[in-house]
Amino acid sequence: MSEQLVQERHWSAHKERGSFILMWLTALSVRMFGRRLLAPVLYLIVLYFFASARSARRNIRQYQIYLAQWSGNASLRPTLKSVFGQFIAFADNLLDRLDVWRGRLRFEQVQLIDPSGVRSRLLRSQHGGRGEMLVVTHLGNPDVCRAMAELSEQVPLNVLVHNHHVAQFNRLLGEAGDRSMRLIQVSELDTAMMMDLSQRLERGEWLAIAGDRVPLNDGRRVVVDFLGHAAPFPQGPWLMAGLLRCPVNLLCCLKVDGRYRIYLDAFLDNAQWQRGQRDEAIRGWVQRYADHLAGQCMIAPQQWFNFYAYWQPPERPTHKEAADAN
Amino acid sequence: MNALQQDIAQLIIDTLNLEDVTVDDIPPDLPLFGEGLGLDSVDALELALALQKHYDIRIASDSKDARQHFTTVATLAAFVQAQKDACAS
Numbered sequence: 001m002s003e004q005l006v007q008e009r010h011w012s013a014h015k016e017r018g019s020f021i022l023m024w025l026t027a028l029s030v031r032m033f034g035r036r037l038l039a040p041v042l043y044l045i046v047l048y049f050f051a052s053a054r055s056a057r058r059n060i061r062q063y064q065i066y067l068a069q070w071s072g073n074a075s076l077r078p079t080l081k082s083v084f085g086q087f088i089a090f091a092d093n094l095l096d097r098l099d100v101w102r103g104r105l106r107f108e109q110v111q112l113i114d115p116s117g118v119r120s121r122l123l124r125s126q127h128g129g130r131g132e133m134l135v136v137t138h139l140g141n142p143d144v145c146r147a148m149a150e151l152s153e154q155v156p157l158n159v160l161v162h163n164h165h166v167a168q169f170n171r172l173l174g175e176a177g178d179r180s181m182r183l184i185q186v187s188e189l190d191t192a193m194m195m196d197l198s199q200r201l202e203r204g205e206w207l208a209i210a211g212d213r214v215p216l217n218d219g220r221r222v223v224v225d226f227l228g229h230a231a232p233f234p235q236g237p238w239l240m241a242g243l244l245r246c247p248v249n250l251l252c253c254l255k256v257d258g259r260y261r262i263y264l265d266a267f268l269d270n271a272q273w274q275r276g277q278r279d280e281a282i283r284g285w286v287q288r289y290a291d292h293l294a295g296q297c298m299i300a301p302q303q304w305f306n307f308y309a310y311w312q313p314p315e316r317p318t319h320k321e322a323a324d325a326n
Numbered sequence: 327m328n329a330l331q332q333d334i335a336q337l338i339i340d341t342l343n344l345e346d347v348t349v350d351d352i353p354p355d356l357p358l359f360g361e362g363l364g365l366d367s368v369d370a371l372e373l374a375l376a377l378q379k380h381y382d383i384r385i386a387s388d389s390k391d392a393r394q395h396f397t398t399v400a401t402l403a404a405f406v407q408a409q410k411d412a413c414a415s
Contacts, residue, residue, distance in 0.1 A: 191374040191385050191392070198375060243372050275343040278368065 039095060046091040050084060056307040060086050063304050066227040067297055076301055089302040097143045116266035118249045125155045125204035132247045135211035135237050139296055140254040140303045158200055160186045160209040198244055209237045211289055222283050226290040230312045238282045241271035254300040327354055331403045341376040342369055354400035370396055383409035
């Protein structure tokens with residue numbers, strides 16, 4: 001029973017803790033330490049996390065099993081070493097994030113893979129073009145938006161988050177001298193927020209939002225196949241794109257052979273649905289997004305940093321069904 | 327149906343791509359949500375954005391009042407008129 005509760009604890013509970021550690025470390029490291037001094041501390045924290053968080057271990061194991069089955073690549077099957085490796089990859093990722101936030105990871109160090117020319121459209125937004133949306137993922141390093149801000153030069157990038165620490169993050173950004181990136185907290189789609197976002201797009205600003213995490217109090221989710229099993233994804237980013245009638249691009253940043261690669265892919269030319277077919281349209285987009293994400297998992301199998309139970313638990317009755325049965 | 331009500335009914339049709347629906351199919355007192363025209367909350371959001379742009383007015387988000395304004399074309403028209411008057415004065 002308590003096992004289930006642990007499993008059901010929502011990612012935002014984990015994230016909250018992670019954010020605090022990250023912010024605290026960032027603030028501390030900026031003032032005192034370098035990466036070299038912080039690394040051992042962080043490895044210890046992650047080691048403790050690995051040893052103590054049984055559910056996180058099991059969830060990573062599940063991810064590795066699904067990835068191995070889905071790809072038909074038996075070498076991806078989980079071992080103690082490979083599961084531990086994914087935790088270590090997370091520690092490395094946190095250290096890299098510190099570098100990103102401190103402006104140490106320069107754009108020149110990042111390899112850009114942009115087959116459809118998303119960046120040129122981004123730069124065009126400086127000269128009167130309308131903004132677009134970027135859907136980002138928690139595979140690899142999502143904080144690379146910070147490097148994206150540099151990539152976009154003068155084009156303002158608004159990162160939409162469900163986090164309550166927006167004010168603090170914005171202050172950190174301000175202290176770091178970053179004016180082109182801004183975090184906006186979206187808890188609900190409402191008219192004022194949508195109008196604000198719509199005006200930002202008209203001004204040529206871009207919006208970035210995560211497409212792979214379902215917010216806590218948002219029933220708008222859609223279940224699609226991801227790595228061969230049903231997983232819930234948020235509808236929010238796609239509803240937003242449809243309401244704003246803007247193009248959608250995918251952004252993902254993976255570390256390959258010790259070097260970061262930013263993958264930019266055009267995804268939807270114009271998010272629009274036919275009357276009465278909204279849900280089907282969104283389901284189609286999300287399935288395509290999940291397939292794309294699965295492909296990227298294969299590029300960097302160890303950089304999946306969703307430590308909570310990502311997939312729907314198989315055959316467990318919902319609360320309603322359980323109540324009905326009683 | 328007055329001119330503003332007709333205008334709004336047409337805006338609803340255009341914004342939401344209501345095929346096979348004409349202005350005459352949306353009488354001023356037809357409920358827009360549920361039983362009537364059958365719109366939902368995302369439609370309402372889309373409609374609110376269109377109204378704000380079209381009439382250059384502001385719609386406060388998700389207050390109870392806002393919901394009441396969206397009951398029928400007649401209530402919407404009254405709301406838009408009030409907003410326009412407020413902006414003009």
